[in-house]
Amino acid sequence: MNEPAIETIDLVKRYGTLTALDHVNLQAPAGRIYALLGPNGAGKTTLLSILTTLLPPTAGSARILGFDVSRDAAEVRRRIGVTFQEMVLDPLLTGRETLDFHGRLYRLPAAMRRQRIAELVELAQLTDAIDRPVKSYSGGMKRRLELARGLMTDPQVLVLDEPTQGLDPQNRVNIWNYVRDLNRQRGMTILLTTHAMDEAEALADLVGIIDHGRLIVSGQPSELIAAMGSDVIRVRGQGNFDHVAAIAATLEGVSRVETDPADGLALIYADNGSRRLPAILNTISNNGFTIEDVTLARPSLGDVFLHYTGTALRD
Numbered sequence: 001m002n003e004p005a006i007e008t009i010d011l012v013k014r015y016g017t018l019t020a021l022d023h024v025n026l027q028a029p030a031g032r033i034y035a036l037l038g039p040n041g042a043g044k045t046t047l048l049s050i051l052t053t054l055l056p057p058t059a060g061s062a063r064i065l066g067f068d069v070s071r072d073a074a075e076v077r078r079r080i081g082v083t084f085q086e087m088v089l090d091p092l093l094t095g096r097e098t099l100d101f102h103g104r105l106y107r108l109p110a111a112m113r114r115q116r117i118a119e120l121v122e123l124a125q126l127t128d129a130i131d132r133p134v135k136s137y138s139g140g141m142k143r144r145l146e147l148a149r150g151l152m153t154d155p156q157v158l159v160l161d162e163p164t165q166g167l168d169p170q171n172r173v174n175i176w177n178y179v180r181d182l183n184r185q186r187g188m189t190i191l192l193t194t195h196a197m198d199e200a201e202a203l204a205d206l207v208g209i210i211d212h213g214r215l216i217v218s219g220q221p222s223e224l225i226a227a228m229g230s231d232v233i234r235v236r237g238q239g240n241f242d243h244v245a246a247i248a249a250t251l252e253g254v255s256r257v258e259t260d261p262a263d264g265l266a267l268i269y270a271d272n273g274s275r276r277l278p279a280i281l282n283t284i285s286n287n288g289f290t291i292e293d294v295t296l297a298r299p300s301l302g303d304v305f306l307h308y309t310g311t312a313l314r315d
């Protein structure tokens with residue numbers, strides 16, 4: 001059987017009385033991009049800190065490429081690259097010096113450092129800026145330099161904590177393309193955290209939703225979305241919502257009905273919304289419900305998040 005590249009088993013982290021990670025069982029297969037999606041304070045950085053050997057677990061265990069983060073920390077460090085949420089660049093060094101220092105730290109020979117830097121400068125699109133001090137870089141350039149630094153050691157596993165936080169839309173897309181290329185061209189396993197839904201949608205082969213330290217659900221975005229019902233019909237109107245929900249739920253192709261009477265809203269999840277729409281609307285209007293407005297849409301990853309956590313994900 002294929003061992004996952006990243007695995008946690010009943011991982012627990014407490015800071016005093018606060019439980020930041022609560023029995024997390026995460027598996028990220030090799031060669032995939034896994035996005036850990038969760039609101040502020042969910043435990044994302046804590047989890048990455050344990051995986052990158054910076055923080056010891058309180059209980060449970062974690063393995064990277066089969067190596068235990070507590071017992072085999074040196075083996076783990078040798079195989080991973082990391083970009084932290086808080087930028088940790090020296091503003092006075094040039095981009096090239098930043099990369100070279102990192103290579104020295106890992107005892108890469110000079111020839112190898114030169115070769116890696118040449119490759120990474122190209123990949124990170126920093127050719128014009130690489131010999132300028134970092135303090136002259138834009139936010140997007142700094143992020144790309146940090147990513148390049150994480151890649152100096154040619155890691156098998158790359159861990160990125162909020163890689164596009166604070167960047168403008170164009171720079172976010174640049175970073176997404178960069179991350180995608182690393183995964184596709186080098187087969188790198190990438191674990192990233194984000195609290196942006198569009199980022200998870202753009203990049204992730206697999207998504208894990210984390211909230212209050214618990215990994216609530218994980219899987220392929222398409223599977224998680226499909227599990228919601230393939231379409232959602234939003235009906236606004238007036239009437240007996242409990243009655244409407246009970247009746248709509250019995251109709252062919254309807255998988256689930258959620259109502260929000262205070263908002264005058266019923267959400268009807270159906271396997272094929274446009275085909276089921278006439279029958280659904282007929283039935284509910286024949287049962288004393290006054291329809292005011294109808295929209296039909298595909299459920300989004302946002303709907304999945306709402307379903308599992310009970311709240312929308314906001315920046």
Ligand SMILES: Nc1ncnc2c1ncn2[C@@H]1O[C@H](COP(=O)(O)OP(=O)(O)OP(=O)(O)O)[C@@H](O)[C@H]1O
Pocket residue numbers: 015018020038039040041042043044045046047085195
């Ligand atoms: N060193 C620490 N000491 C005490 N509590 C901490 C420490 N680091 C994190 N916490 C707490 O643990 C919880 C998880 O924090 P963590 O930084 O892992 O969340 P996060 O998901 O990365 O959030 P964000 O999206 O804001 O980066 C939070 O309640 C936080 O306040």
Ligand SMILES: [Mg+2]
Pocket residue numbers: 044045046085161
């Ligand atoms: Mg964080």
